[in-house]
Amino acid sequence: MSRSIGSGLAALSVSAYRRYIVCILVSFLGNLAHxxxxxxxxxxxxxxxxxxxxxxxxxxxxxxxxxxxxxxxVERYDQRLVLLVLDIVQAGLVLAIPLTSALGVLGAWQLYVQEFAIAFCGTVFFSATLSFVRNIVPPELLLSANSVTAFVYQLGNTLGALVGGLVVSIWSPYAAMVMNATTFALSALGILSIGGRRFRQPRRTSTPVLGPGLRKELVSTLRFMGRSAGLRDAAVLFLALTGAQRFLIGQVAPFVEGELGASSLEYGLIQGALAAGALVGGVLIPVLASRLPRKLLIQGAVPFAGAAIVVFSQSQTSAQSAVSYLLVGVVLQFWAYYQTLIQHELDPLTEGRNYAILGATQAASHFLVFLVGTVLTTLLSIRLVYLVFAVILVVATVPSARKLTRYHERTNTP
Structure with missing residues (x-):
C-alpha cells in the first residue's frame, strides 16, 4: 500500500514541482478567499x-x-515569467479595491472591472501552468503531477472559502483582499525560486500578441481540436467531469438543507468529504492508470462518476451523504487523467492556443451546467435533479469514450 501511495505522489520527488505546487496552493487559497x-x-x-x-x-x-x-x-513568452508577472499584476488589482474604498470612490463598477481583469489573468494562468508543468516534470510523472495538482486545487478552494469567510466575518472584506494580495506576493517569490532541470525546452513563437491573424489562428486551432480524435474526445470527458464537479458544488447546499435537514456543521463536514475524496483520488489515479487496462480507465470513469452521484442523491442521513460524497470526490478526480491525455497530444509550439481554447470551452461548459441546474431545480426535486444529471452525464459521453478508446488502440500511444 505504501508503495502505491508513493507512486501516486511520485511527482513530489521533483524539487521544482514541489515548489510549484506550494505556489499553486497559495494562489488557489487566496483566490477563493477573494x-x-x-x-x-x-x-x-x-x-x-x-x-x-x-x-x-x-x-x-x-x-x-x-x-x-x-x-x-503563453506561446510567445517563458511560462515562468508569465506566472511571475501574473502574480504581481493580480496583487495590484486586488489592492486597488481597499485603496479606492479608502479614497471614498469605490462603486460596484470597480468590482466588475476588477473581476474581469482577474478572470483574464486566471485564464492566462490556467494555460501557462498546463504548459509550464510539462517543462519541470518528466513525461512519465505527468499524470502524478496532474493528480496532485487536482487535489491541491480542491484543497485550496475548500480552505480559501473557509478562511475567506472567517476573515470577512472577523474583520472585513478588505482584509480578505489584502490577504489575497499577500498570497500573490508569496506565490511570486515561490515562482522565482523554481530552478532545477528542464525536462522540455519548448519552442517560442515570434508572433506579436496583438499581431494580425488572431481570427485565422482561432479557426485553425478549433479545426485541429475538432479533427484530432485523441484531443477532442479526451476534452469532452475532461469537461464532463469538471462540469459535474461544478454542478455538485452548486447543488449540494439545497440538498443538504432541504432533503436532509442538516445543520451548518454537518454541511461543512459533507463539503469536507469531497476534499478528502479528492485527496484519495489524487493518490489512486496514477496507481490505477499503471495497473488497469486503458480501455477500462477511459470508458469507466464517467459511468462510475454517474453511479456515485446517484448513490449520493439517495442518501438519507448526513453520515451516508458524507461517505457517498467522498466517493464522488474520488471518482471526479479522474479529470486529471483525461487532462494528461490531452497534454500528450499537443505540440509545444501551439499548445498555448489549445489550452486557451480548452479553458474557454471549460468556462462555457460551466455556464451551461449552471444554467441546466437552474432549470432542472425549478421543475424537479433535488434528488431527481441529481438522477437526471447523472443519466445525461453518462449518456452524453459514451460516444467520446468509445472513440477515444479506439484511437488509443489504433495509435498504440503510451
Missing part, C-alpha cells in the same frame, strides 16, 4: 442579490472572448 470577499462586498454596495450572478457572468467573459490572445501570450 471571491468570498468580493461577493460579500458587492452585496453590501448594491443590496441586490442579482449582482452576484452578474459578477460570475463577467468573470466568464475573458476566457471565452480573449482565448486567442491568451494562447499567444
Amino acid at each position: 471571491l468570498v470577499a468580493a461577493t460579500w462586498l458587492l452585496l453590501e454596495i448594491t443590496g441586490n442579490p442579482a449582482s452576484v450572478p452578474a459578477l460570475f457572468l463577467v468573470s466568464a467573459v475573458p476566457g471565452v472572448v480573449l482565448a486567442p490572445v491568451v494562447g499567444r501570450i
Whole structure:
C-alpha cells in the first residue's frame, strides 16, 4: 500500500514541482478567499442579490472572448515569467479595491472591472501552468503531477472559502483582499525560486500578441481540436467531469438543507468529504492508470462518476451523504487523467492556443451546467435533479469514450 501511495505522489520527488505546487496552493487559497470577499462586498454596495450572478457572468467573459490572445501570450513568452508577472499584476488589482474604498470612490463598477481583469489573468494562468508543468516534470510523472495538482486545487478552494469567510466575518472584506494580495506576493517569490532541470525546452513563437491573424489562428486551432480524435474526445470527458464537479458544488447546499435537514456543521463536514475524496483520488489515479487496462480507465470513469452521484442523491442521513460524497470526490478526480491525455497530444509550439481554447470551452461548459441546474431545480426535486444529471452525464459521453478508446488502440500511444 505504501508503495502505491508513493507512486501516486511520485511527482513530489521533483524539487521544482514541489515548489510549484506550494505556489499553486497559495494562489488557489487566496483566490477563493477573494471571491468570498468580493461577493460579500458587492452585496453590501448594491443590496441586490442579482449582482452576484452578474459578477460570475463577467468573470466568464475573458476566457471565452480573449482565448486567442491568451494562447499567444503563453506561446510567445517563458511560462515562468508569465506566472511571475501574473502574480504581481493580480496583487495590484486586488489592492486597488481597499485603496479606492479608502479614497471614498469605490462603486460596484470597480468590482466588475476588477473581476474581469482577474478572470483574464486566471485564464492566462490556467494555460501557462498546463504548459509550464510539462517543462519541470518528466513525461512519465505527468499524470502524478496532474493528480496532485487536482487535489491541491480542491484543497485550496475548500480552505480559501473557509478562511475567506472567517476573515470577512472577523474583520472585513478588505482584509480578505489584502490577504489575497499577500498570497500573490508569496506565490511570486515561490515562482522565482523554481530552478532545477528542464525536462522540455519548448519552442517560442515570434508572433506579436496583438499581431494580425488572431481570427485565422482561432479557426485553425478549433479545426485541429475538432479533427484530432485523441484531443477532442479526451476534452469532452475532461469537461464532463469538471462540469459535474461544478454542478455538485452548486447543488449540494439545497440538498443538504432541504432533503436532509442538516445543520451548518454537518454541511461543512459533507463539503469536507469531497476534499478528502479528492485527496484519495489524487493518490489512486496514477496507481490505477499503471495497473488497469486503458480501455477500462477511459470508458469507466464517467459511468462510475454517474453511479456515485446517484448513490449520493439517495442518501438519507448526513453520515451516508458524507461517505457517498467522498466517493464522488474520488471518482471526479479522474479529470486529471483525461487532462494528461490531452497534454500528450499537443505540440509545444501551439499548445498555448489549445489550452486557451480548452479553458474557454471549460468556462462555457460551466455556464451551461449552471444554467441546466437552474432549470432542472425549478421543475424537479433535488434528488431527481441529481438522477437526471447523472443519466445525461453518462449518456452524453459514451460516444467520446468509445472513440477515444479506439484511437488509443489504433495509435498504440503510451
